[in-house]
Amino acid sequence: MLKATHLTLFLVFTFLFVNLASAQVKDTVLKPLDTTRAIPQKAVKIDSSSRRQDTAKVKYINPGKIAGRKAIFKSLIIPGWGQLYNNQLLRDKLNARGEKTGHFWQKTYTLGKVGLIYGGFTLLTISYIDNRNSYKIFLKEAQVRAFNRLETDPTKKQPVNPDLVRYGDTNVTEAQAIFKRNTQIVIFSYFAVYAVQVIDAYVAARLNFFNIDDSVALKVTPSLMSNPNSMYGFNTMPALKVSLRF
Template sequence: MHFNKLLILVCLFTFFLVNQASAQVEDTVSKATDTLKSRNYRPMKVDSPKVMTRRDSVKSKYVNPGKVAGRKAVLKSLILPGLGQIYNLQLLNDGSRAGKNLTFQRIYTIGKIGAIYGGFTVLTLSYIESSKQYDLYLKELQYRNNNGGKADPNGPFIKADGSEFSTSGITTGKDTYRRNKQIVLFSYGLVYIANVVDAYVAARLHFFNIDDKLSFRAVPTLINSNSMYSFRAMPALKLSLTF
């Protein structure tokens, strides 16, 4: 009886040990790794397509150097009279007309700068003189208006024999000098505009192909002298210029 119980206990203990051993083996065996998941894939770098802009798709336009130079000359002349002519003088030294004698053009350009400031100087002196005379005549008229038409004894409008200049003559002189002042101011504007136009034209002409090849051709021809319904031929001379 005791032997049977002992045998049963040994069998149960053996079964328990076998189960523990199998569980230990299953825990220690590593699972097969998924090679597809564990593999490190580097992302492929795909170049993004180049975006075409309007500037890339449109062909570059031709830039006229004469227009660019003309705009620069106008801007400089507007800022300071004569500065556009100095810019044109620099264009003559850029080497684009190598082999040509540009001495006369340089002298001519420098002369235009002198003429511009000479004109402003003459106009300024004329304006100062006209203003001085206008104030003098106006002062005399104001004195006569306040003193019953009598001339200022200390003024310059009394002749050597003691007679006075007429009031109407002094009024005419005042109006003349006032008009001279207005003409001088208008002339300032003309010189200023002429300075801008000259700078622009000279800058544009610098990039024209101007050479010494000038020729003409005279060919006899016939023209219609009747402009209504019939043709009446008249001899004429056709002149063609090539430059």
């Protein structure tokens, strides 16, 4: 009887143990562990050396453009400075080629342009002073004559300019307008000469770096061109053929 009781208890504990183990296995299969919560995630650092890097392209630098900007800047500050700067550029270019004969003529040409610039400014200044003085003389004469025409008291009338007695009132007014217009033209000419010397300095600076070698050629030859619409029955007509090789 005792053995039967022990056997019964053993079977009950065995049954309970098997059921507990089976339930644990099923719960593990149905509910997998959340590994994202259990294991902290670390930031993955990308190795930049492993990535393919594009080779940087070498930026093209135009020396003529840089020289042109410098020539403009110098000419804006002092008229003629850009021309002297271009002369220095050409001198360095000739020295690099080993040419010594072109220095004298290039220097003479540059100094000639600078002389023309300041000669033009000098002539314009003289013309401005002369026209301005003449304008003031005729303006004063016109004012005196206008005042004398309105003044009834002879004792209060102002004396006229003896050098302008031969001019009538209309001539005085016209001369005043002419000298005033000439003064305005001279002022405009100042700006024109100033702008021309800036443009000349820029163009010369760019041309110093303009490459012309044996690979560039321009050829103009006489030729014949077909003309189907000719009214005289000729299918060809003379023409010029221009060939550019570079």
